[in-house]
Amino acid sequence: MRRFIAGLVQQSCTTDRNANIEKSAVGILEAVSRGAELVLLQELHPGPYFCQTEDPAHFDLAEPIPGPSCEVFGGLAKEAGAVIVVSVFERRAPGLYHNTAVVFDKDGSLAGKYRKMHIPDDPGYYEKYYFTPGDLGFRPVETSLGRLGVLICWDQWYPEAARLMALSGAQLLVCPTSIGWHTGEPEGERKLMLDAWMTIQRSHAVANGLPVMCANRVGFEPASEASDQGIIFWGNSFIIGPQGEFLARASQDTDEVLTAQIDIARTQAVRHNWPFLRDRRVDAYADLLKLYRE
Numbered sequence: 001m002r003r004f005i006a007g008l009v010q011q012s013c014t015t016d017r018n019a020n021i022e023k024s025a026v027g028i029l030e031a032v033s034r035g036a037e038l039v040l041l042q043e044l045h046p047g048p049y050f051c052q053t054e055d056p057a058h059f060d061l062a063e064p065i066p067g068p069s070c071e072v073f074g075g076l077a078k079e080a081g082a083v084i085v086v087s088v089f090e091r092r093a094p095g096l097y098h099n100t101a102v103v104f105d106k107d108g109s110l111a112g113k114y115r116k117m118h119i120p121d122d123p124g125y126y127e128k129y130y131f132t133p134g135d136l137g138f139r140p141v142e143t144s145l146g147r148l149g150v151l152i153c154w155d156q157w158y159p160e161a162a163r164l165m166a167l168s169g170a171q172l173l174v175c176p177t178s179i180g181w182h183t184g185e186p187e188g189e190r191k192l193m194l195d196a197w198m199t200i201q202r203s204h205a206v207a208n209g210l211p212v213m214c215a216n217r218v219g220f221e222p223a224s225e226a227s228d229q230g231i232i233f234w235g236n237s238f239i240i241g242p243q244g245e246f247l248a249r250a251s252q253d254t255d256e257v258l259t260a261q262i263d264i265a266r267t268q269a270v271r272h273n274w275p276f277l278r279d280r281r282v283d284a285y286a287d288l289l290k291l292y293r294e
Helices: 017-033 055-060 068-081 154-158 159-167 187-208 266-273
Strands: 003-010 037-043 085-092 095-104 112-116 141-143 146-150 172-176 180-182 212-215 219-223 230-234 238-241 246-249 256-263
Touching: 003 017, 003 212, 017 037, 017 068, 017 256, 037 172, 037 212, 068 085, 068 095, 085 172, 095 146, 112 141, 146 159, 154 159, 154 172, 154 187, 159 172, 159 187, 172 187, 180 187, 180 246, 187 212, 187 238, 238 256, 246 256
Parallel strands: 003 037, 037 085, 146 172, 172 212
Antiparallel strands: 003 256, 085 095, 095 112, 141 146, 180 230, 212 238, 219 230, 238 246
């Protein structure tokens, strides 16, 4: 398929898991009603972003794959006739957990999954406490719409990740995301952070000649129930074309469903005019395998 409508759901979340899942489902069906054949949900959409604190009780939120989320969203994919990308806190084995994206094809089958490779450990983003780094590599998921290169949040800052997905045949990069500002962040710094996030995603599109879509959450989420400190998730979910152009962009602070037409065939034309893959000097890049070049 050369062209199709893609959609994403940008939403705020509460501690009510059922309500969050229902909101995601309503958003998916709204996107499908607009013609979407692919719908992307944000990172860890069934609940608040629990990684703001290190709390062993949060491991109870994890589930196996297949499991409850697969049952709900696999069924929804079949009902809607759409490819759906969802986020799961995966319980792989006792003491072994992943931040995982699961892709369902139009018939409700599990097309594939991707486990987050880059795991942050920063104030308010204590993910190393919860998640084991992924072991599936940067391999696209084959679907009836094409090959999806899935990257999760922190992954989407790394040009190596986007490039490896492109080199493995990805036709579209899709990124479930949870990113925002800490309360008290200076206004000037907020703008710089948001601009940096948008710029690096657009650069992935340009450098690889691929469309990119990112679904981010919105709203303030406290670090704990009794805290006025936390993260203000900045929304701005988007769909961009292979030259970094915005096809659709969501607001900063509102639940929103976004749709736009994706033209997979345009990648070929763009790469003819901007042949970055042709002119790569792979013979001179060996030092990229080093953590640091002395």
